[in-house]
Amino acid sequence: MRLRTRAAGATRALCLLAVLTTVGLLPWLSGRDPALAVLRARSAEQEPTEEALDSVRQDLGLDAGPLSLLGNWASDLLRGDLGTSWVSGTDVLPSVTAGLQVSLGLMGAAFAVAVLLACALVAPVLVRGRGSAGAWAAMAAALPEFLLATLALLVCGVWLGWLPTSGWQGPEYMVLPALALGVPAGGLLGRLVADALPAVLDERWVELWRGAGVGRRTISAAALKRVLPPLVPQFGMVAVGLTGGAVAVETVFAVPGIGRTALGAAKSQDLPLLQGSVLSLLLLGLVAGAAAALVRRRLLGPALRDAGLSLPPVRPVRTHPVIPLTLLTVLTVTIGWGLLRDPYTVDTTARLAAPSWSHPLGTDGLGRDVLARLGHGAAPTVGTAAAVCLLSLLVALALGFLPGVAAGAADIANALPPVIVGILVAAAAGPGTGGAALAVALISWPPLAAHAAALVQEVRASSFLTAQRAIGASPSWILTRHVLPSVAAPVARHALLRLPGIALALASLGFLGLGAQPPAPEWGLLLDESRAYVERAPWAALAPAVALAMLAGLAVSGAAYAQGRRNTGRGTKKRVTKRGTKRVTKHVTKEKEALVEV
Structure with a gap:
C-alpha cells in the first residue's frame, strides 16, 4: 500500500511537470514562426523581411533553443512575471x-x-x-x-x-x-x-x-x-x-x-x-x-480516513425501453434522410431559407441544406468518438494493472477539462479533427482505468485464481484466460456508455473552432457556423443542437435501461446455477459501484 502511494505521488509529480513543460515550450512546439504573427500585429504595413523577422525573434528570445526558452520562462514564472503579450505589447x-x-x-x-x-x-x-x-x-x-x-x-x-x-x-x-x-x-x-x-x-x-x-x-x-x-x-x-x-x-x-x-x-x-x-x-x-x-x-473524520468507505450498491434504475428506442429511431431516420442529400452544394439564392419540402430543416448562410449536413456530420462526430473511445479502453486496460501509476496520472488528467487540452493541442499542432481527438483521448481514460484497476484487484483476490496457481498455471495463462476476460468485458461496457459523452466533447471543441474545420459537416462546427445568423435563421442552430441533445438523452436512457436489466438479472436466471447467480450479482454490484459517476 505504501509503495502504491509513493508510485502515485511520483507519477502525479511527473505528469504535472510534463504539463508545465508543454505550456512553457508552446512557442517552440507550435512548429510555426510566431515572429510573423507578432510583426503583423505590431505593424500591418511593415514588410516581413528576414531582417525584420530576426529582430522580432531576438526581441522575444525566440532565437534561443528550447531548453533556454523553457528555463527563461520558468525563471520569470517563479518571479511572478508571465511575460508580455505578443499582440498588444502589454503585461x-x-x-x-x-x-x-x-x-x-x-x-x-x-x-x-x-x-x-x-x-x-x-x-x-x-x-x-x-x-x-x-x-x-x-x-x-x-x-x-x-x-x-x-x-x-x-x-x-x-x-x-x-x-x-x-x-x-x-x-x-x-x-x-x-x-x-x-x-x-x-x-x-x-x-x-x-x-x-x-x-x-x-x-x-x-x-x-x-x-x-x-x-x-x-x-x-x-x-x-x-x-x-x-x-x-x-x-x-x-x-x-x-x-x-x-x-x-x-x-x-x-x-x-x-x-x-x-x-x-x-x-x-x-x-x-x-x-x-x-x-x-x-x-x-x-x-x-x-x-x-x-x-x-x-x-x-480521523477514525474513517483510512477505512476505504464506499457507497452501498445503487439501486437499479428502471427505464422503459420506449425512450431510448424512440430517440434512436428519430436519430436514425433523420441521419439516413440526410445521407441521401449533398451537404456541399452551395445555392446563394436559397440562403437562410426556412424549412420546406425541398429543404426540410432549412438552409445555412451559404444556402447548403441543413438536413444533408446534419446527416453527413454523424459519421465524423460519432466515428471519431468511437476511435477515441477504443484508444481510451486500451490505455485503461493497460493501466489497470498499474494502479499506482494510473492514480497519479489520473489526478492531473482530471484537473484538465477537454477544452483546455484542446487549446494546448491546437496551439501546438493547429486546429483539426486529429488534434481534437488527441485532446479528448488524453483525458478520457481515468474513469475507465479506475474501473479496470478495481476489477483487477477483485479478480486477483478470488479463490479460483489461488487454485490455478496451486496447480501450476503460468502467470501468462492466468492473465490471458482469466484476468483479462473478467476485466475487459465490464470495462468495454463502461467505455460504450461514455461514447456519447466523448462525442459531445469533440463537438464542443468543434464549436470553439478547435476541432473539424470548414467545410466539414461536423455537428459542433455546424452549431458554431450558425451562431452568426441565429436571430434570422434559428433553425440552422436548432438542428445540430437538438441532435446533440437527443444523443445525450439516448446515452442516458439507454445506459439506465441496460444497467437496470443487468442488475435485475433478466435473461440470466435460466442460464446460470444458483452459485453462478450469486457470482454474477456480486460482480454487477462491484461494477455498479465503479460506475457511480456515469
Whole structure:
C-alpha cells in the first residue's frame, strides 16, 4: 500500500511537470514562426523581411533553443512575471487577473445554481425515502454547456428578450451564463446523491434510529453525511467541469473571462497570454481537486480516513425501453434522410431559407441544406468518438494493472477539462479533427482505468485464481484466460456508455473552432457556423443542437435501461446455477459501484 502511494505521488509529480513543460515550450512546439504573427500585429504595413523577422525573434528570445526558452520562462514564472503579450505589447499578468476575476464570479454563480438544483432533486428522496433524480435530470446532466448556452441565448435572449445576451455589465448579464453552466452540474450532483440515498436509508442503523424516536431531520442529516464522502471527488470533478465549460459559455455570451481570453490567445497565436491563461485554469482545477480531498477528509473524520468507505450498491434504475428506442429511431431516420442529400452544394439564392419540402430543416448562410449536413456530420462526430473511445479502453486496460501509476496520472488528467487540452493541442499542432481527438483521448481514460484497476484487484483476490496457481498455471495463462476476460468485458461496457459523452466533447471543441474545420459537416462546427445568423435563421442552430441533445438523452436512457436489466438479472436466471447467480450479482454490484459517476 505504501509503495502504491509513493508510485502515485511520483507519477502525479511527473505528469504535472510534463504539463508545465508543454505550456512553457508552446512557442517552440507550435512548429510555426510566431515572429510573423507578432510583426503583423505590431505593424500591418511593415514588410516581413528576414531582417525584420530576426529582430522580432531576438526581441522575444525566440532565437534561443528550447531548453533556454523553457528555463527563461520558468525563471520569470517563479518571479511572478508571465511575460508580455505578443499582440498588444502589454503585461500578461493584469489581463489574466482581470479575466480570472470575471470567471470566478461566473463560476460562483453557476455553483450556486448547481447546489440549488441538486437540493431540489434530493429533497423528495429525503422526504419520502425513495425516488431518483429522474430521466430529465439525467438528460440535463448530459447536456454540454455550450449547447445549453446556445439554446438559452436563442430562447430567452433572442425570442423572448428577457435577458441580455452578451457582455458583462451588471448582475442581469450573469443569469444566462450561470444557468448554462449550473444546470448540467446541478443535474449531475443531484442525480448522484439522489440515486445513492435510497440504499443508505435502507441500512440497519436508519431503522434503529427511527425505532429510537430520532427525528427525520437528524436522520436526513446523518444519511447525507454517509452519502457525501464517497461522492466528494465527483463534486471536485464537477468544479473542474465548470472551469472547462466556462470557455464555451464565455464565448457564446461574449463574457470577458479567462476562458475566452485563452481561446482568443490561441487563435491569435499570442502565446505568452495563452500560457498565463492556461496556467490559471490549470491552477483552478488543481485547487478544486485539493479542496474536494480536504472536504472529504473533514467529513470522514480521523477514525474513517483510512477505512476505504464506499457507497452501498445503487439501486437499479428502471427505464422503459420506449425512450431510448424512440430517440434512436428519430436519430436514425433523420441521419439516413440526410445521407441521401449533398451537404456541399452551395445555392446563394436559397440562403437562410426556412424549412420546406425541398429543404426540410432549412438552409445555412451559404444556402447548403441543413438536413444533408446534419446527416453527413454523424459519421465524423460519432466515428471519431468511437476511435477515441477504443484508444481510451486500451490505455485503461493497460493501466489497470498499474494502479499506482494510473492514480497519479489520473489526478492531473482530471484537473484538465477537454477544452483546455484542446487549446494546448491546437496551439501546438493547429486546429483539426486529429488534434481534437488527441485532446479528448488524453483525458478520457481515468474513469475507465479506475474501473479496470478495481476489477483487477477483485479478480486477483478470488479463490479460483489461488487454485490455478496451486496447480501450476503460468502467470501468462492466468492473465490471458482469466484476468483479462473478467476485466475487459465490464470495462468495454463502461467505455460504450461514455461514447456519447466523448462525442459531445469533440463537438464542443468543434464549436470553439478547435476541432473539424470548414467545410466539414461536423455537428459542433455546424452549431458554431450558425451562431452568426441565429436571430434570422434559428433553425440552422436548432438542428445540430437538438441532435446533440437527443444523443445525450439516448446515452442516458439507454445506459439506465441496460444497467437496470443487468442488475435485475433478466435473461440470466435460466442460464446460470444458483452459485453462478450469486457470482454474477456480486460482480454487477462491484461494477455498479465503479460506475457511480456515469
